[in-house]
Amino acid sequence: MKFNKICVLGLGYIGLPTASTFATHGVKVLGVDVNPHIVETLQRGDIHIHEPGLRDTVSAALASGNFNVSTTPAQADAFLIAVPTPFHQDQSGEYNGLKYKLADMRAVTSAAEAIVPFLRKGNLVVLESTSPPRTTLELVAPILARSGLQAGSDFHLAYSPERVLPGQILRELIENARVIGGVTPASAQAGADLYSIFVKGEIVQTDATTAEMVKLMENTYRDVNIAIANEFARLADKFGVDVWEAIGIANRHPRVKILNPGPGVGGHCISVDPWFFVETAPELTPLIFNARKVNDAQPQFVVELVKRTLGELKGKKIAALGLAYKPDVDDLRESPATEVVHLLQKEGAKVKAWEPFKPDAAMPGIEMARNLDDALKDADAIVLLVRHTDFASLNPLKVREMTPAHIAVDTVNTWDPTEWAKAGFSVSRLGVGK
Numbered sequence: 018m019k020f021n022k023i024c025v026l027g028l029g030y031i032g033l034p035t036a037s038t039f040a041t042h043g044v045k046v047l048g049v050d051v052n053p054h055i056v057e058t059l060q061r062g063d064i065h066i067h068e069p070g071l072r073d074t075v076s077a078a079l080a081s082g083n084f085n086v087s088t089t090p091a092q093a094d095a096f097l098i099a100v101p102t103p104f105h106q107d108q109s110g111e112y113n114g115l116k117y118k119l120a121d122m123r124a125v126t127s128a129a130e131a132i133v134p135f136l137r138k139g140n141l142v143v144l145e146s147t148s149p150p151r152t153t154l155e156l157v158a159p160i161l162a163r164s165g166l167q168a169g170s171d172f173h174l175a176y177s178p179e180r181v182l183p184g185q186i187l188r189e190l191i192e193n194a195r196v197i198g199g200v201t202p203a204s205a206q207a208g209a210d211l212y213s214i215f216v217k218g219e220i221v222q223t224d225a226t227t228a229e230m231v232k233l234m235e236n237t238y239r240d241v242n243i244a245i246a247n248e249f250a251r252l253a254d255k256f257g258v259d260v261w262e263a264i265g266i267a268n269r270h271p272r273v274k275i276l277n278p279g280p281g282v283g284g285h286c287i288s289v290d291p292w293f294f295v296e297t298a299p300e301l302t303p304l305i306f307n308a309r310k311v312n313d314a315q316p317q318f319v320v321e322l323v324k325r326t327l328g329e330l331k332g333k334k335i336a337a338l339g340l341a342y343k344p345d346v347d348d349l350r351e352s353p354a355t356e357v358v359h360l361l362q363k364e365g366a367k368v369k370a371w372e373p374f375k376p377d378a379a380m381p382g383i384e385m386a387r388n389l390d391d392a393l394k395d396a397d398a399i400v401l402l403v404r405h406t407d408f409a410s411l412n413p414l415k416v417r418e419m420t421p422a423h424i425a426v427d428t429v430n431t432w433d434p435t436e437w438a439k440a441g442f443s444v445s446r447l448g449v450g451k
């Protein structure tokens with residue numbers, strides 16, 4: 018199938034790189050966002066999100082004359098939906114007395130509705146947003162049928178998840194393997210024809226629900242495996258074992274690959290997507306549900322460790338190092354580190370947080386340090402929450418000169434306790450009961 022013009026709905030971290038990459042590959046692209054501020058920003062030639070290389074790609078797309086932006090869609094050969102699918106803030110589900118989170122699919126619904134007046138015979142519609150299983154068939158297809166056209170017979174409909182890594186989106190968009198699940202094999206083929214315009218990785222065709230499950234399985238697999246690592250950390254703590262040593266030894270088994278424990282699981286994918294399975298089949302997902310619970314409870318486990326190390330927390334000054342949800346990124350969404358800070362404050366500690374990747378971040382209810390010095394200068398203890406390279410390379414002798422603290426709690430196994438002891442610090446590590 019040939020594509021001269023496409024329409025991309027949602028110009029965020031996924032939609033904007035996708036739209037501008039298509040445009041730089043010769044396709045006429047109309048980028049659509051309901052947020053007029055975003056549309057105005059892009060029309061000015063500016064961008065509203067931080068992603069390496071994105072500014073250049075958007076500039077090239079605009080300069081080529083192939084990329085336009087608007088708050089409303091228009092007729093096109095293909096429509097791509099890349100709108101947010103967060104949790105409902107004010108609704109939850111319940112199964113056997115256990116509460117679970119629900120996906121807020123309102124943006125997908127309204128994006129599909131916005132396409133209806135422009136849908137024509139022979140078009141392709143692709144949903145990219147991470148979604149609960151059967152969304153393409155049971156939510157998107159019926160909305161699009163309001164056009165009088167049927168998915169699979171009159172137009173093609175497919176689901177194609179995004180698996181790009183923030184920070185490397187523009188490269189991974191092109192190089193990663195891509196899954197395209199069609200409501201029919203012809204729809205999958207139409208999707209493959211579209212993405213092969215720029216994708217260099219393998220394009221795997223399947224059905225729509227399989228593609229939806231694949232995306233959720235990938236992130237659920239990681240969540241469950243991190244949960245077991247976190248439980249191993251708690252067990253090691255109880256039994257007088259160093260979990261990091263134990264995992265290192267266990268992983269020498271040729272068929273074992275235990276992930277790292279830590280202060281919890283965050284970000285907007287791994288800590289979110291498993292709930293999409295739970296909400297659609299709570300009776301089938303006790304393991305997934307409990308893994309979520311284990312990981313969500315991990316910040317409290319960190320606080321217990323800090324309490325054991327430091328004693329009563331009321332009035333204690335704590336320097337919290339790192340607020341991002343993982344190393345070397347500036348994304349603080351759903352971060353377990355911020356949850357640890359909130360819980361420490363609940364215990365009465367005075368916490369100052371330093372996040373080198375977002376030095377100007379304003380986090381509600383958290384006192385942000387201006388720099389490392391500012392965080393450390395009057396601290397009673399240091400709690401390391403993210404394995405940023407900057408923190409891993411800290412020289413304990415230099416830190417000694419910056420702080421009166423003698424206690425450090427390392428939740429990510431980053432600092433060598435012997436080196437830090439030589440500099441006068443007592444280091445407690447998460448998952449180390451030795």
Ligand SMILES: NC(=O)c1ccc[n+]([C@@H]2O[C@H](COP(=O)([O-])OP(=O)(O)OC[C@H]3O[C@@H](n4cnc5c(N)ncnc54)[C@H](O)[C@@H]3O)[C@@H](O)[C@H]2O)c1
Pocket residue numbers: 026027028029030031032049050051052055099100101102124125127128131145146147148179180181182183285286
């Ligand atoms: N960001 C990632 O790294 C990543 C990775 C994999 C999957 N995903 C998934 O991709 C989807 C999009 O994520 P994102 O990070 O790009 O979100 P985002 O919040 O950065 O951007 C989404 C954009 O969609 C716009 N929007 C909302 N409703 C709309 C509508 N009805 N019509 C047009 N535009 C609308 C918003 O204004 C926003 O600009 C989500 O389902 C997410 O889970 C994201």
